[in-house]
Amino acid sequence: MFRCDCTVLKPAILITSAAVCGLLAAAPGAVAQGSLTGDWELAIVTPQGANTVNLSLAQDGDKVTGMLQTPLGTLPVEGATSEGVVKLGASVKVQGNGIDLALNGKLSADGMSGMVKLGDFGEFPFTGKRAPKAAAAPASPAATPAAGDLVDANGTWNITLSLGGGQVPASATFKQEGEQVTGTLKTPIGEAPVRGTMVGKALKLELSVTTPQGPVPVTLTGTLDEKGFAGRMTITGVGEADWTGVRAGR
Numbered sequence: 712m713f714r715c716d717c718t719v720l721k722p723a724i725l726i727t728s729a730a731v732c733g734l735l736a737a738a739p740g741a742v743a744q745g746s747l748t749g750d751w752e753l754a755i756v757t758p759q760g761a762n763t764v765n766l767s768l769a770q771d772g773d774k775v776t777g778m779l780q781t782p783l784g785t786l787p788v789e790g791a792t793s794e795g796v797v798k799l800g801a802s803v804k805v806q807g808n809g810i811d812l813a814l815n816g817k818l819s820a821d822g823m824s825g826m827v828k829l830g831d832f833g834e835f836p837f838t839g840k841r842a843p844k845a846a847a848a849p850a851s852p853a854a855t856p857a858a859g860d861l862v863d864a865n866g867t868w869n870i871t872l873s874l875g876g877g878q879v880p881a882s883a884t885f886k887q888e889g890e891q892v893t894g895t896l897k898t899p900i901g902e903a904p905v906r907g908t909m910v911g912k913a914l915k916l917e918l919s920v921t922t923p924q925g926p927v928p929v930t931l932t933g934t935l936d937e938k939g940f941a942g943r944m945t946i947t948g949v950g951e952a953d954w955t956g957v958r959a960g961r
Contacts, residue, residue, distance in 0.1 A: 747792060753839035753882070755827055759919075762901065765842060769912045775799065791815075797823065838858060863887045863936070864909045867959040873952050883956065892916065905931070914940060 747770040754761040766788070768777035773793050777784045779801055788797035799814040816825030816839070823839040870881040874929035883905070890908045896918060907916035916931040931954060933942025940956035 714793075745877050747775055747797065750842040751839055752842045753823075755835050755837040757835055757901070760901065788812075788814075792818075795819075797825075864892050864894075864914055868940070868956040869959055870954060872898070872954045872957045883961070907931075909935075912936070914942070920946070 713881055715770050719819050732824075733872065736753065738900070748826075749768065751766050751768060752763050753766065754763045762782070766777055766779050768788075770792065773791050775797065776788075776789045777799075781790050786803055788799045788801040788802045790797065795818045797814070797816045798820065803812065810830040811828075813828040814831070814837075816823045816837070822841075822861065825837060826834045827832045843910045844884045854950050864885040864887045866885065868883045868885065870883050872879040872881055879898060881896060881897045881898040883894055885892055885905075887909050892905075892907050892908050893911045894900055895903050896905050896916075903918045903919045903920070905916045907914065909915075912935040914931070914933045914935065918931075919930055920927040920928050928947040930945045930947075931942065932945075933940040933954065939958060940954075942954055944952045944954050946952070
């Protein structure tokens, strides 16, 4: 999917597992005092850099439960907290393979820090803080597509990747010159440069996903219509998945 950190691989698992890894990282954030209940932002550090993910927690005594938003969907998490130490766990299946996620953190006045373990793929350090409350966005009129809007790949796109029964949100910025397309694909687990062609309405892009086992080639093919892009993603040695792209602001 893009240059992931792992975050996101044992072929099919690595693109999602890395993503899940970064997402599991969304555990309790900055907790100075009091209950862990609430929404948190957690930054997990991988060889490709830090990625921020989110987690909603509820604390009842020493027991902690919550929901983790991952590219594979929403996963329940549970664990406990005692004397400033938090331990959370979750489990997810990717193409029939079970992956256990474990987060061990320690609270401080500045927030939280510790390690998150993704099955047999290793451990990664994280830091966290309580998520800020979102301000209500002012209502805005719906954008009206301009004549000749969707005629090429130029611009910023909101991408959705369908993996393992769930959806991975991503974004991409493309620059098209003639039939040549270059740009960057950014996912919850990192970003990677892409290169390819746009012939008529047919797009073909290639990129490389860095994994502990080495680089994994990924190809995206799609067709542009009045709604945006729709096509297939091929992960070498893993399989295929669907993807769609809608121009940002539409």
